[in-house]
Amino acid sequence: MADIKKIILKSGPCADSVAFLKLYLTALERPVSRALVLALRIKFSPDIFEAIRASRLHPEEKAALFSKAMNLFKSGNAYKTTGPGRSPLTDSAILAQAGPGSLIVETGVSDGVSAMDLLEKAKGCEVMLTDSQDCFLYRDFCCGRVFYSRDDGAVSLKLPFFYFSTGSSAEELPPDARRISLLNPAVEEKFRAELAAFDIFSGTLVRKADIIKCANVLNTVYFSPSEIKRALANLSENLRDDGRIFICQNNKRYKDNEAYFILRKQNGRLALEGEVNGHELLSLLKTPQFSGLITGPGPQ
Numbered sequence: 001m002a003d004i005k006k007i008i009l010k011s012g013p014c015a016d017s018v019a020f021l022k023l024y025l026t027a028l029e030r031p032v033s034r035a036l037v038l039a040l041r042i043k044f045s046p047d048i049f050e051a052i053r054a055s056r057l058h059p060e061e062k063a064a065l066f067s068k069a070m071n072l073f074k075s076g077n078a079y080k081t082t083g084p085g086r087s088p089l090t091d092s093a094i095l096a097q098a099g100p101g102s103l104i105v106e107t108g109v110s111d112g113v114s115a116m117d118l119l120e121k122a123k124g125c126e127v128m129l130t131d132s133q134d135c136f137l138y139r140d141f142c143c144g145r146v147f148y149s150r151d152d153g154a155v156s157l158k159l160p161f162f163y164f165s166t167g168s169s170a171e172e173l174p175p176d177a178r179r180i181s182l183l184n185p186a187v188e189e190k191f192r193a194e195l196a197a198f199d200i201f202s203g204t205l206v207r208k209a210d211i212i213k214c215a216n217v218l219n220t221v222y223f224s225p226s227e228i229k230r231a232l233a234n235l236s237e238n239l240r241d242d243g244r245i246f247i248c249q250n251n252k253r254y255k256d257n258e259a260y261f262i263l264r265k266q267n268g269r270l271a272l273e274g275e276v277n278g279h280e281l282l283s284l285l286k287t288p289q290f291s292g293l294i295t296g297p298g299p300q
């Protein structure tokens with residue numbers, strides 16, 4: 001029953017044009033028109049990203065529209081909401097720690113705009129952008145297109161003027177499928193950056209990172225405490241000894257709208273090195289569940 005509800009919520013009339021997207025986003029800003037468009041269950045398929053990419057908009061407008069379209073999509077339980085310069089306190093702390101040649105990996109980076117400050121300012125470092133959902137794959141059939149979400153293989157169909165979420169997942173992603181990148185065109189063009197697939201629970205980086213940033217991904221709305229522990233353990237596996245993980249959250253309830261903490265890996269174990277503005281996960285880290293993972297004095 002719950003699955004049918006999910007399918008209905010994720011399916012609806014669809015027109016992937018840039019002009020229609022702009023109209024839709026404007027409608028979302030006013031309560032009455034917002035209620036109307038939400039009641040109509042209007043959807044956009046991953047094709048909207050290609051339509052924005054191919055548009056003749058000014059590069060800045062194109063980048064902003066790409067991120068706004070991204071905000072309409074989800075990966076599992078997680079929204080893909082993002083924006084440039086979103087975590088300035090965390091980015092400054094990262095830049096203060098990064099030395100020449102450091103590998104800085106931003107995980108769950110959505111379309112990449114949240115990493116633009118690091119890409120711009122981390123001179124002499126390699127900044128790698130990753131997300132479990134780096135792209136959508138698709139194949140065409142007689143009257144439409146079938147999309148596969150890269151992270152969980154979720155299958156959806158685009159028919160003329162209708163988007164249908166099937167509620168099922170492909171066991172294997174088709175090798176001949178074509179790809180729609182979720183990397184923001186501004187990040188691609190300005191920094192020649194790439195967006196790599198990396199799942200915080202199970203991913204393995206090509207080489208261990210000196211610094212891992214994980215912003216607005218790990219929270220108890222998206223993930224259970226045991227999932228958060230599993231993600232931190234896997235991030236630690238991908239960190240070189242003496243490396244640091246920066247876990248950040250942006251929310252109006254924090255001073256400066258931002259809180260973060262730093263976990264440092266020493267002799268193979270993580271220890272809390274510092275925190276700013278009381279990140280909500282700190283109390284969770286104090287629980288016995290995390291004692292096997294996080295050592296040292298621990299959060300006070």
Ligand SMILES: C[S@@+](CC[C@H](N)C(=O)[O-])C[C@H]1O[C@@H](n2cnc3c(N)ncnc32)[C@H](O)[C@@H]1O
Binds near residue numbers: 080200
């Ligand atoms: C709210 S967005 C945050 C985007 C960006 N970090 C920021 O702060 O603007 C959450 C992101 O986490 C990603 N995500 C969800 N589950 C993930 C996983 N298991 N591994 C890696 N990324 C994941 C989603 O695809 C999404 O892009």
